[in-house]
Amino acid sequence: LTFIQPPQVEWASGALAKGPLLRKSTRIQDLIEVFADEPARQQLAGEHVVYDVEMLATSSAEGELYTGVTHLYPGHVGGEYFMTRGHFHARREQGEVYFGLRGKGLLLLQNEHGQARLENVFAGSIHIIPGFTAHRLINTGNEVLSALAVWPAIAGHDYAALAKGFTLRVFEENQQILVREVQNG
């Protein structure tokens, strides 16, 4: 009898290993109108990677779970911290769990009424994202923010529903975190 070697996450780096992986990089040039200051985004090097996602290549069947790690790099666009695009699940009722692995940041959660809240993300933090709740990671630190996520394979992503953005935006001003409420969220 042999013991199966499972995939693993390197706690220190947040890297996934030992399994068939899927990878996706999201660059500055992909994040059109995601940041408040669109001209500032256009001034930056388009090829610069804002975040990488590594995902275990597992079954997409109903009832199965996906596992992925997001590595969100430190940086700003017009003073606004680097962040993921953010989304609702296409199947709105489907939740997700995020686990902070390294770095420091915020998880922005927003319900369908536009009510938003922010949770601190750090190595060891656990985030229960309920159904009907959009989610976005924000890196407020100077290091890479890595978080592990587990979500239902059937959940899907709906990016269009938040095309006008979330109702909160997070900036760095005078080396402090500044949260701004947005009108047209």
Ligand code: PAN
């Ligand atoms: C995560 C996200 C990942 C990238 O795996 O997909 O952090 O963020 P965007 O999908 O918003 O670009 C997740 O929430 N999956 O459901």
Ligand code: ZN
């Ligand atoms: Zn999700």
